[in-house]
Amino acid sequence: MTTTVAVLGSTGSIGTQALDVVRGEPDRYRVAALGAWSSVELLADQAREFRPEVVALGDPARAGELRALVPSATEVVAGQDALTSVAGHADVVLNAVVGFAGLPITLATLEAGHRLALANKESLIAGGPVVQRARAGGGGEIVPVDSEHCALHQCLRAGGDHEVARLVLTASGGPFRGRSGADLAEVTVDDALAHPTWSMGPKITVDSSTLMNKGLEVIEAHELFAVAYDRIEVVVHPQSVVHSMVEFSDGATLAQLSLPDMRLPIAYALAWPERSGIPFGAIDWARLARLDFEAPDADAFPCLGLAYEAGRAGGSAPAWLNAANEVAVDAFLAGRIPWSLIAEVLKSALAEHDGTPLDDVEAVIEVDRRARELTTKIVERSVTA
Numbered sequence: 001m002t003t004t005v006a007v008l009g010s011t012g013s014i015g016t017q018a019l020d021v022v023r024g025e026p027d028r029y030r031v032a033a034l035g036a037w038s039s040v041e042l043l044a045d046q047a048r049e050f051r052p053e054v055v056a057l058g059d060p061a062r063a064g065e066l067r068a069l070v071p072s073a074t075e076v077v078a079g080q081d082a083l084t085s086v087a088g089h090a091d092v093v094l095n096a097v098v099g100f101a102g103l104p105i106t107l108a109t110l111e112a113g114h115r116l117a118l119a120n121k122e123s124l125i126a127g128g129p130v131v132q133r134a135r136a137g138g139g140g141e142i143v144p145v146d147s148e149h150c151a152l153h154q155c156l157r158a159g160g161d162h163e164v165a166r167l168v169l170t171a172s173g174g175p176f177r178g179r180s181g182a183d184l185a186e187v188t189v190d191d192a193l194a195h196p197t198w199s200m201g202p203k204i205t206v207d208s209s210t211l212m213n214k215g216l217e218v219i220e221a222h223e224l225f226a227v228a229y230d231r232i233e234v235v236v237h238p239q240s241v242v243h244s245m246v247e248f249s250d251g252a253t254l255a256q257l258s259l260p261d262m263r264l265p266i267a268y269a270l271a272w273p274e275r276s277g278i279p280f281g282a283i284d285w286a287r288l289a290r291l292d293f294e295a296p297d298a299d300a301f302p303c304l305g306l307a308y309e310a311g312r313a314g315g316s317a318p319a320w321l322n323a324a325n326e327v328a329v330d331a332f333l334a335g336r337i338p339w340s341l342i343a344e345v346l347k348s349a350l351a352e353h354d355g356t357p358l359d360d361v362e363a364v365i366e367v368d369r370r371a372r373e374l375t376t377k378i379v380e381r382s383v384t385a
């Protein structure tokens with residue numbers, strides 16, 4: 001049986017690695033749809049290689065260019081809703097878009113009752129209650145692509161939900177591990193983008209440098225596995241070999257170990273409930289020598305605590321924090337604010353969060369819009385200060 005796959009965000013770090021997985025098991029998968037924002041040349045190359053039925057482009061201005069480059073049998077759809085419109089075209093939809101823009105894809109996939117291979121954590125974090133309703137009502141399922149949650153998903157197979165004592169998420173610590181607050185005042189965009197163990201898109205790489213990525217992942221774990229925040233912990237593990245752990249009621253801890261290669265969790269989500277046949281590198285135990293673990297530095301990296309705070313507050317707080325973070329990271333990447341101000345901006349933004357019930361997707365979009373507007377003002381104020 002061939003599994004049809006829609007790869008949305010196909011030109012990014014996760015998207016291109018997903019196509020590598022498909023290349024590795026060509027009899028198992030067929031690419032039914034591809035989608036990206038505006039990288040027309042790469043998207044057209046991918047369309048010529050994988051021959052999907054449909055290719056979606058977010059940026060409508062470049063649709064003509066794309067049409068001229070793809071095979072004549074390939075349909076091109078373009079515009080704001082284009083990627084979402086193809087989400088029903090496959091057995092498995094990989095949501096590898098970055099940021100809040102991924103929310104409609106997550107919802108459409110779950111509502112259509114398909115399997116969602118979820119890399120786009122922002123949609124689950126911001127849309128929490130609305131995504132859960134679509135998940136329960138539409139008959140779709142989420143299989144996480146984030147390496148930590150993929151590890152938890154694997155470990156959780158060893159026991160029942162009521163037997164879970166603790167989830168322990170590992171964090172590489174990012175490029176600034178071991179540095180103090182004062183030491184971090186002068187770091188540059190290039191410093192923040194130089195991740196020690198993973199090569200990823202710019203937004204998540206900056207999130208890894210502030211530990212906001214781990215904070216978002218704590219909320220993601222809570223949403224995916226319905227475990228209370230008091231029972232979700234973070235430990236820094238610089239080698240990125242232990243991808244996360246589950247402690248059970250009898251004190252037994254199960255961990256998932258593998259070399260740091262995102263293709264493994266991507267392949268896991270595509271092949272679920274089976275396992276991928278591609279060997280993504282074996283650990284050489286004798287050479288591995290050691291695995292280190294240490295507590296995260298909450299003073300130097302306050303974003304982790306802010307995420308716990310927003311997660312525990314629940315309701316619209318995670319959506320508020322997520323939107324504020326996207327604005328702050330964009331401002332940092334554009335050179336408008338220093339790295340050390342990202343957490344300050346988020347603290348100020350969270351202080352003004354007023355709590356709105358998230359009854360429907362419109363409410364989520366409105367919270368996201370208001371948080372962006374406020375955070376943009378906070379950034380302006382700090383730029384002129």
Ligand code: NAD
Binds near residue numbers: 013198203204
């Ligand atoms: P990236 O920046 O490399 O790629 C993003 C992709 O999304 C591109 O194909 C781009 O064209 C598309 N895109 C961007 N904005 C869009 C929009 N508004 N509408 C439609 N498409 C849009 O990002 P990435 O590193 O591949 O990350 C993708 C997602 O996966 C993020 O949510 C990230 O947190 C998550 N993730 C990534 C990694 C990793 O190793 N890169 C690991 C874990 C989780």
Ligand code: MG
Binds near residue numbers: 146147148217
């Ligand atoms: Mg991760």
